[in-house]
Amino acid sequence: xxxxxxxxxxxxxxLAFLVEELGEAMQAAGKVLRHGYACFNPDQGGHPGNRGALxxxxxxxxxxxxxxxxxxxxxAGRIVDAEHSKLKRVGNYLHHQMRRASAExx
Numbered sequence: 001x002x003x004x005x006x007x008x009x010x011x012x013x014x015l016a017f018l019v020e021e022l023g024e025a026m027q028a029a030g031k032v033l034r035h036g037y038a039c040f041n042p043d044q045g046g047h048p049g050n051r052g053a054l055x056x057x058x059x060x061x062x063x064x065x066x067x068x069x070x071x072x073x074x075x076a077g078r079i080v081d082a083e084h085s086k087l088k089r090v091g092n093y094l095h096h097q098m099r100r101a102s103a104e105x106x
Contacts, residue, residue, distance in 0.1 A: 011073055014067050014071060017064050018064040018065065021057065021063070022064075025054070025061050027057075029054055031054075032054055038050070
C-alpha cells in the first residue's frame with residue numbers, strides 16, 4: 001500500500017534527515033542566544049564552542065538540502081530565488097542590521 005503522502009521511502013528519508021538537521025541547528029542557535037558565540041562547555045573537551053557548533057549544524061542543514069536538490073525533490077533555482085526575495089523583504093522587519101540609509105538619514 002502506498003502512503004497517503006505519496007512519498008517514496010527515499011523521499012521520506014531525505015525529508016526526515018532535513019528535519020533532524022534543522023532541529024539540531026535550532027538547538028545550536030538557542031545555545032548562542034542563551035550563552036553567546038564564544039561560550040563552550042568545559043566538560044566537553046575539544047568542543048568547538050557555540051559558534052563552531054552552529055557552523056557545523058548549518059553545514060549539516062546545507063548537506064540535507066543538497067541531498068534534496070540532487071535527488072530532484074527540490075529546485076536549486078527556486079531556492080535561490082526565494083532567498084533573494086526574502087532578503088529584499090526582510091529588511092523592513094530587522095531592527096539591528098545594516099541597511100541603506102534613507103534620504104532623511106544621510
